[in-house]
Amino acid sequence: EDQVTQSPEALRLQEGESSSLNCSYTVSGLRGLFWYRQDPGKGPEFLFTLYSAGEEKEKERLKATLTKKESFLHITAPKPEDSATYLCAVQGGDDKIIFGKGTRLHILP
C-alpha cells in the first residue's frame, strides 16, 4: 500500500536556526514527489516537484532533496514568515496523489 510519513509532526526553531523536515514514502512507480506549504485556512501552495533519486531543487531558504525512499526539505536560516505546515505528497503509477500529515513548523523571532 502506498504510504507517506512525515517527521517530525511539529518543529519549533529560533529564527536563523537551520533544520530539515523528513518525508518517507513507499509507492509503486513514483511519478513525482511534491512539497507544499499550507497556511491555516488556506489551500496548499506548491513549492517543489522531484522526479528521481538524486534530484535537488532550491527556492530561497528552502532546498528539497530526494532518495529512493525519502525526501528532505532543508530550511536554511529560517524567518518567522516561514512558519507554516509543510506537506509532502507522492504520485504513483495509478495517478493518485497521497499526502502526508505534514510538519507544523514554527519559527520564533
Place this chain on the structure above:
Amino acid sequence: EPEVTQTPSHQVTQMGQEVILRCVPISNHLYFYWYRQILGQKVEFLVSFYNNEISEKSEIFDDQFSVERPDGSNFTLKIRSTKLEDSAMYFCAISGGVQLSYEQYFGPGTRLTVT
C-alpha cells in the same frame, strides 16, 4: 503560477441536503482534482478528471459524490444527501498546463459545514 478560484468560500448546509462546490481555473489545464481536508487531518484525494471523464477516484468518492465540467470552464463537485462527517475543507486542484507538468496548483478551498 496558475490561479484557481473556488466558490463559495464557506457553505453551511443541513444534513441530507445537496451541495455543489465550484472550481474555476483561470488558465487552461488538462487535469482537475478534488481533495478534502477534515479539520486537523491530512489532505485526502477524492477524484481526478481528464478529458471530461473521471480518470481516478478514491474509496471516499462513492455514489454520494459526482463531478462534472458542464460548460467547459467550471468544474463542480456535487455532494448528495450530506452527512455530518462531510464537514471539511474541499480543495480543487489543476495540473497539466502549458508545460504538461505534474505539479498541482490548489485553490483556496470551500469550507463545508454540515449541521
